[in-house]
Amino acid sequence: MNTDSKPASVSARALELDIEHRQVRDGRIDRAFAILLGVQWMACIAAALWLSPYAWAGKEKVLHVHVWLAVLGGAGITLLPILLAIFRPGWIVTRHVIAASQMLSSALLIHLTGGRIETHFHVFGSLAFLAFYLDWSVLTTATIVVAADHFLRGIYWPESVYGVANPEWWRFLEHAGWVVFCDAWLIWGCLVGRRDAKAAAMRQAEVEHLTEQEQLKSAALEMALAEMTA
Amino acid sequence: MKRAILITAFSLAGTVWVVTVAAAVRSIRAFESTPGHAAAAPDRWPLSSAIAREPGTWTLVMLVHPHCSCSRASVAELEAIVEKAPRNFRTYVLAYRPHEFGEDWSRSDVWTAATRIPGVRVLTDVDAREAKRFGAFTSGQTFLFDPDGNRRYSGGITLLRGHAGLNSGRAEVIRLVNGGKGPGAHPVFGCAIVSKEAP
Numbered sequence: 001m002n003t004d005s006k007p008a009s010v011s012a013r014a015l016e017l018d019i020e021h022r023q024v025r026d027g028r029i030d031r032a033f034a035i036l037l038g039v040q041w042m043a044c045i046a047a048a049l050w051l052s053p054y055a056w057a058g059k060e061k062v063l064h065v066h067v068w069l070a071v072l073g074g075a076g077i078t079l080l081p082i083l084l085a086i087f088r089p090g091w092i093v094t095r096h097v098i099a100a101s102q103m104l105s106s107a108l109l110i111h112l113t114g115g116r117i118e119t120h121f122h123v124f125g126s127l128a129f130l131a132f133y134l135d136w137s138v139l140t141t142a143t144i145v146v147a148a149d150h151f152l153r154g155i156y157w158p159e160s161v162y163g164v165a166n167p168e169w170w171r172f173l174e175h176a177g178w179v180v181f182c183d184a185w186l187i188w189g190c191l192v193g194r195r196d197a198k199a200a201a202m203r204q205a206e207v208e209h210l211t212e213q214e215q216l217k218s219a220a221l222e223m224a225l226a227e228m229t230a
Numbered sequence: 231m232k233r234a235i236l237i238t239a240f241s242l243a244g245t246v247w248v249v250t251v252a253a254a255v256r257s258i259r260a261f262e263s264t265p266g267h268a269a270a271a272p273d274r275w276p277l278s279s280a281i282a283r284e285p286g287t288w289t290l291v292m293l294v295h296p297h298c299s300c301s302r303a304s305v306a307e308l309e310a311i312v313e314k315a316p317r318n319f320r321t322y323v324l325a326y327r328p329h330e331f332g333e334d335w336s337r338s339d340v341w342t343a344a345t346r347i348p349g350v351r352v353l354t355d356v357d358a359r360e361a362k363r364f365g366a367f368t369s370g371q372t373f374l375f376d377p378d379g380n381r382r383y384s385g386g387i388t389l390l391r392g393h394a395g396l397n398s399g400r401a402e403v404i405r406l407v408n409g410g411k412g413p414g415a416h417p418v419f420g421c422a423i424v425s426k427e428a429p
Contacts, residue, residue, distance in 0.1 A: 052299035052392070056369075057422040058358070059328045064299065065261045069254050078252025080243045087236060104251060111258065114303065114392050157259055 014205035018198050027089030029132050034085035035096045036129070040105045041074040047112045064109040066112055077104045093132050095103045107149055124182055131186040134193040139183050147176040256294075262391040265417035266368030271384040275375050276363045281353070286377045287318040288407050289346035296325045296338040298394035298421035304370035305343045307387040307400045312347055315406045318377065321347070324355040326369075326423045358424045366427045369420035374403055382406050386418030393419075 049071035054061035083103040084094040106122040113119045123146060130138050150172035158167050283289050285292050292308055294301045305323070312321055323344040327336040336354050344352045355361055364373055374383035383406055389397035400415030406414055 054297065054299075055421055056297050058295075058326075058424060059331070061297070065258060066299075069258050072250060073254030073258075073387050076247055076254060079250075080240070080247040083240065083243050087239075114394065157263075 010202070010205045010209045013208060014198070014202040017204055018201035021197065021201060023090045026095060026133060030085040030089040030094050030098065032132075033102070033129070034082045037078045037081055037098070037101060037105065038222060040109070041070075041078045044070040044074045044105070044108055044112055047109070051112065051114070070108070070112060073108060075106075077101050077108060094137050095135065096141045099138045100145045102130060103142050103145040103149070115228075123179065127179065127182050131190055134190045134197065136187040136190045139186055139190070143176070143179050143183055146179055147172060150175050159213050239339060239387045253305065262393070262419070263293070263326070264391075266370075266422060267418055268415075268418065269367060269371050269373070269384050270365035271381055271383050272365060273371060275379040275381075278363050279360060281322055281360070283375065283379060284320055285379070287320050288316065288377060289375045290315075290319070290372065290403070290407075290424075291360075291364060291375075291398045292322070292328065292372045293324045293355065293358075293364065293366045293369065293423060294340055294342050294344070295421045295423050296327070296336040298340065298369040300388070300420045301340050301369045302393040303388045303392050304372070304386065305340055306394040307397070308344070308350070308372075310400060311387065311407075312349060313405050315407050319349075319407060321350045323350055323352045324360050325352060326358050326361065327354050327356055329357050348365065358414060361423050367422060367424055368418045369423055371418045371420075372399070374406060374414075376406075381413070383414040385414070385416035386420065387416070388419050391419040 029082070045067070048064065048066040052064045052066045055064045078101065081094070081098045084091065084097055088094050103126065104125065106120075106126055109122055110119045127139060127142060130142055154167060154169075154172045251275065275289070281291070290308075290311070294304065308321070308323070308383035312319070315321075325336045325338075325341050325344070327333070333354070341352060344350055353360075361367070361371075364371075366373075368386070370388060371388045372383065372385060372387050373381060376382050383403050385399050385402075387397065387399040387403060389395060391397075397416070399414075402410075402416060406412075
C-alpha cells in the first residue's frame with residue numbers, strides 16, 4: 001500500500017467534491033434568480049399599470065410609455081439570464097449575466113417608481129442576493145454595471161439618475177462608494193464562505209478516505225481470519 | 231449540432247438583450263425630456279377668468295390633468311413652493327374635466343394630493359375653459375402673478391416628466407415670491423390638457 005499517495009488523493013477528491021457542490025449550488029441559485037427576475041419583471045409591469053397606466057391628451061388616453069418600457073424593456077433585461085439559467089445553470093457566464101441583469105432591473109424599477117429613493121434599496125438587496133454565489137467577481141460585475149450606469153447617465157442624462165441637471169462630476173463616485181462599502185463586507189463573506197466550503201469538502205474527502213481505509217482493513221482482517229480457520 | 235444551436239440562440243438573445251435595453255433607454259429619455267407645448271400666457275391676470283384674484287397678494291395658478299401621472303411630481307413640487315411662500319400668497323390648482331364626465335372623473339390621486347397641501351384651493355376646470363383663458367396647454371403649467379396682477383412666471387416646476395426634485399422652475403418661483411427680480415420661465419412637462427390647435 002502506497003501511503004505517500006494518500007494526501008494527494010484526498011486533496012484531489014476534496015477538489016472534485018468542491019467543484020461538484022459548487023456546480024449544484026450555483027445551478028440552484030441561477031434557477032432562483034431566474035424566478036426572481038421573472039417576478040421582478042411582473043412587478044415592473046404591475047407598477048407601471050398601477051402608477052402610470054395611460055398618457056392623456058384631453059379626454060383621449062393611450063397606453064403610457066412606462067407600460068411599454070416595463071413589458072418590452074423588462075423582457076429585454078430578463079430574457080437572456082432566464083435562458084442561461086435554464087439551459088446553462090452553474091456556468092460562470094450565467095451568474096455574471098444574472099448580476100448585470102439584476103442591476104438593470106433595479107434601474108428599471110427605480111425609473112418606473114419615479115426615482116423614489118426607497119426603490120434604490122433594491123440595489124443593495126440585490127447585492128446581498130448575489131453574494132449567495134460566494135463569488136466576489138459576481139459582485140464586481142454588478143458594481144461595475146451600477147457605476148457605469150451612474151457614470152454614463154450622469155454625463156448624458158443626469159436628471160434621470162440624480163434628479164438635478166448639473167451634478168458634480170464626482171457624484172457617481174459617491175453613489176458607487178456606498179455600493180463598494182456594501183461590497184466590502186459581502187466580498188469578505190464570500191471569501192469566508194468559499195474557505196468554509198473548501199474545508200467542508202476536505203473533511204468529506206478525509207472521511208471518505210478513512211472509511212475506505214477501514215473497509216480495506218476489515219476486508220484484509222476477514223481474509224486473514226478465513227485463512228486461519230481454513 | 232446542439233452546441234451550435236445553443237450558441238446561436240444565446241448570441242441572438244444577447245443581441246436582443248443589448249438592443250432592447252438601448253432602445254428602452256432611448257425611448258424613455260425622449261418621452262420624459264420632451265416638454266409639452268409652452269403656454270401662450272397673458273402678461274397680466276386674465277379678466278375673463280372665473281377666479282377672483284385678490285389684489286395685494288401673489289397668486290399662483292397651476293393647471294393639471296387629473297389623470298396625468300407625471301403631474302404627481304408637479305403637485306409635489308407645488309407643496310415645496312407653498313412651504314417657502316410668503317403669507318400673502320394664494321394658490322389655485324385647476325383640474326381639467328370634460329363636461330360629459332361626472333365630478334368623480336377629476337377626483338384622482340393628483341386631485342387628492344393637491345387638496346392635502348395647506349392653503350391650496352383645488353377647483354374643477356370644465357372643458358379646460360380656464361386653461362384656455364390662461365393660454366395653457368400642458369398639465370403642470372404654472373403661472374405666478376405678482377400683487378399687481380402682472381405675470382412673473384410661466385412654465386413647469388419639474389425637471390422632467392414625472393420627476394420630482396430640485397429644479398430651476400421650482401427655484402425660480404420661490405426666488406420670485408421672495409423678492410426676486412424679473413420674469414421667470416421653465417419648460418413644462420406633462421400630458422396635454424388641450425391641443426395647441428384647439429380653439
